[in-house]
Amino acid sequence: AAKPKLFYFHGRGRMESIRWLLAAAGVEFEEEFLETREQYEKLQKDGRLLFGQVPLVEIDGMMLMQTRAILSYLDAKYNLYGKDLKERVRIDMYVDGTLDLMMMIAVAAFKTPQEKEESLALTVKKAKTRYFPVFEKILKSHGEGFLVGNKFSWADIQLLEAILMMEELDASILSDFPLLKAFKTRISNIPTIKAFLQPGSQRKQPPDSHYVQVVRDILQF
Numbered sequence: 001a002a003k004p005k006l007f008y009f010h011g012r013g014r015m016e017s018i019r020w021l022l023a024a025a026g027v028e029f030e031e032e033f034l035e036t037r038e039q040y041e042k043l044q045k046d047g048r049l050l051f052g053q054v055p056l057v058e059i060d061g062m063m064l065m066q067t068r069a070i071l072s073y074l075d076a077k078y079n080l081y082g083k084d085l086k087e088r089v090r091i092d093m094y095v096d097g098t099l100d101l102m103m104m105i106a107v108a109a110f111k112t113p114q115e116k117e118e119s120l121a122l123t124v125k126k127a128k129t130r131y132f133p134v135f136e137k138i139l140k141s142h143g144e145g146f147l148v149g150n151k152f153s154w155a156d157i158q159l160l161e162a163i164l165m166m167e168e169l170d171a172s173i174l175s176d177f178p179l180l181k182a183f184k185t186r187i188s189n190i191p192t193i194k195a196f197l198q199p200g201s202q203r204k205q206p207p208d209s210h211y212v213q214v215v216r217d218i219l220q221f
Ligand SMILES: CCCCC[C@H]1O[C@@H](O)C[C@@H]1SC[C@H](NC(=O)CC[C@H](N)C(=O)O)C(=O)NCC(=O)O
Pocket: 012, 013, 014, 052, 053, 054, 055, 065, 066, 067, 068, 103, 106, 107, 110, 215, 219
């Protein structure tokens, strides 16, 4: 079958969690990077953007939009979605929590330097006082290697992605979370994820001023 094809900017944004999930599932994917307004307008003109937005993922003969819908399709397809509805809803809760945290970082890139600094400091605080304590407690309460059902799931992938992103903001952020530290090591050593963490993989860098400018130019905001 043809490899999935991802259409987005050459950066993390809303597409990075999709890259992580595909990589963790061991699925090779292609990428088309939007670098110019013309590319974006052509996708729109060709009717390939449902709401005029990206991420866009071409997979299984479909053009998928809406990050959460794409992620849900992928993790069900690659069996990373728990064994029943009760596990599935817990995975969804944890995933939405880590997505909220990561979106705070992604959106901060588009703020003024002053606002960006303030919002990233708040994000670190929220990670330390709200999100990481929750996940530390979950790992403690059922003492298993994974967040749900003692089986590797989408929730584990996204939590690792969020942990690594938060460590880019504050390298000692896990100092009060020993179980999350061990979790990070364990999940990072899963072969498909270990490969994705190597230099040269399709994992993207933190947003820089060039990325922000390209997105602004393309989306004209
Ligand atoms: C989250 C921030 C990541 C960095 C940049 C992104 O955030 C947004 O500010 C822009 C991009 S993402 C690009 C943006 N996409 C979305 O907002 C998608 C939202 C949708 N609910 C999803 O989850 O996929 C876009 O195409 N906008 C065109 C426009 O609506 O006309």
